[in-house]
Amino acid sequence: MTAQPTPKGAWKITFLLFLFMLVNFADKIVVGLAGVPIMTELKLEPEQFGLLGSSFFFLFSISAIVVGFIVNRVATRWVLLALALVWALAQFPMVGTIGFTTLLICRVILGAGEGPAFSVAVHAIYKWFPDEKRTLPTAILSQGSAFGVVLAVPALNWVIVNHSWHYAFGALGVVGLMWAAAWLIMGKEGPLVQTVAMAAAEPRIPYFQLLTSRTFVGCCIATFGAYWALSLGLTWFTSFIVKGLGFSQQDAGWISILPWLFGAMIVILTGWISQVLMSRGVSTRGARGVLGSVPLIVGGLILAIFPHVEVGGLMIALLVVGSGLSGSIYVVCPPMIGEFTPVSQRGAMIAIYGAIYTLAGIVAPLVMGNVIQRTTGQIDGYMIGYTINAVVLVVSGLLGLLLLWPNTERARLTGQGETAQPKFA
Template sequence: MTTQPTPKGSTGTPKGAWQITFLLFLFMVVNFADKIVVGLAGVPIKKDLGLTPEQFGTLGSSFFYLFSISAIVIGFVANRASTRWILLILALIWAVTQFPMVGTVDFTTLVICRIILGAGEGPAAAVAIHAIYKWFPDEKRTLPTAILSQGSAFGVILTMPALGWVINAYSWHLAFGVLGVVSLLWAVAWFALGKEGPLASTSAVVADEQRIPYWRLLTSRTFIGCVAATFGAYWALSLGLTWFTSFIIEGLGYTQKQANFISILPWVFGAVVVILSGWISQLMLARGFTTRGARGVLGSVPLIVGGCILATLPYVPTGWLMPLLVIGSGLCGAIYVVCPAMLGEFTPVSQRGAMIAIYGALYTLSGILAPQVMGNVIQHATTPMAGYMSGFTINAAIMVGSGVLGLLLLWPNTERARLAGTSQPAGAIKGAMSPT
């Protein structure tokens, strides 16, 4: 067995890279705490405002109305502007949009604030990834990307008990205010400690900075595969953010206090999946596997397996629902680790911020659809439980389909050659699943 050579342009990890990684991890913790609060407070919000399942689905979807547009616009800005200042401005927007909910609000005000918050959070993950890639060379990016992705899981794991206590002891209004204060605290820390990475002009696979037309990048099969695969994963995540706590209370009969802790389980399992995926991917690369196997296959197969598990939910005893739902939805996490790294393999650095942002903008469109579809299905079902089961079955089909598309389309190790119009490296396809 021979190993892949160290990519041209590779360099060591600059001093301070892990400090920035930790700060951006906290950034994503706050990001997902903001996302989860509506789902966590779903039952009291529905009661206080008299919302139907369809209206609550609309509320969940509203967060994503400007999410994608904002992600694309700011992604292009990130190609030229300092990510340090972009991230600071985003955090301030998060804070400002939380505080109106501390007082008495109606459904319209709540929706408007969530739309503005979504516009501020749409670019967050892409800009954070673009920022962290300025601190790590290509062959060392998978693990920090996995850590950054864990901000989503820990944003739920750490804040659910805390916000749940605030909701139970005080009100759901105050929970939003707490998140506003936390966003301000992160902004202060980032202003004091945040820096721009020194590897802004370094790319592991692009020896020069020759630009590639965006239409070619956006129609490349690996880009399409990343969007398709992550679309299915984000469908499951969006349901978890909006409907999971309500399902535990309304479908399984638990109290709000019990649901606050049970809701953590999928995120704990998902955190383990993401960290393992990042570690396994990096280990496979070190042992000479191509990125087709170490990233493309590794990210796609768990989606298919997870979807198959979710498809069994309507047919198993009630006692099996929670563990199967936790495992099936948690397996989605692997794709978030590998897709940004795959896009970074063939995208010139000067275009990477926009490409990762467009990728995020497209796959998060499922965030608009998933909560609304679940709300409509529940409202028109014979019982809430039947509606939830139908919604999870739709989720299963989408996950399997997206995983299959990812498995067919994700070939990052040969994408650069295709985009450059040159022939594929000899043995690229043959060696995709085994060390080369």
């Protein structure tokens, strides 16, 4: 068969959505980056700051599911514009003098706006690229998160150090409005919408069977562990560098980039290795399930060593590597779910998967804040918190290794042989 051509303007849309995800993660990181000045000015205890970090995820999962179904009926162009406006407007109250409650409410609203971001952006891109050409634009989109942190951290930290943490939020609001304006002018709905209609001819599988399949459950558990580490990085990493290790706010800003650089490398490397293994005939059990689970276990074991080394550079290196290895699971789980899910149900299944694993964003920052507040000596509190993170990673990785069998899952749910290739993928 002749490959379907890519519509004109597809890469322009890809670049705009890359910037969309860049802004998305810059918005996420700012509270963690400004953690010490926020706690100092608002006189927050660690438990309160943990609650602030978790508040971002209070409506994150619910919003992701709701909007995931909405975009089946509403053009993604307008949904993306609405999300970007919510992000921008939620930042501006922080420019003035505010209290803890206002900051908390704004973070809840921001989380509700950002929960659906990645799934809607992926849905939009799939309207511009035929199936056989979606890997590269999807990879570019996913790297918007890493670049969002790498580019935003130095800029926002400069604003925090030289001006105020209040203006860092204001700067993000302005950037959000700029993106919304650019999208309103240049953003368009993709022309390949007929590919969605084709899904109606495919057999449907009851959602109960899909949601209780061992591979779906395994993906949720494994990615929950990875997101535990990520949410600690968003909320507590910079505070640990400043308060735990004694670095200045300025130096901590540069150090805070390291986990995201390493994580981006892991994501790209995992995707490449997975494709190479599959091209050599390795089953998706090995090329996806094992490849995604083992780094979680190794990362957890590295974090288990972390509290037992001297305070300094080695401790930072172990934290960066141990947490960063968990990024491998994000690359392999959506394709595994796609292996056994009909196209007409795939968007909802991926949205539900995202809603479940991001619940770790509520739990992890709260646990860390409570542990720090209840431990004598702040550095000891951080050590216990990261030890808990190590246990979560190892357990989630082992369960992933046990449960992730996408190739046999497909055969069981569709009644086809393991080597059969249904139209679902």
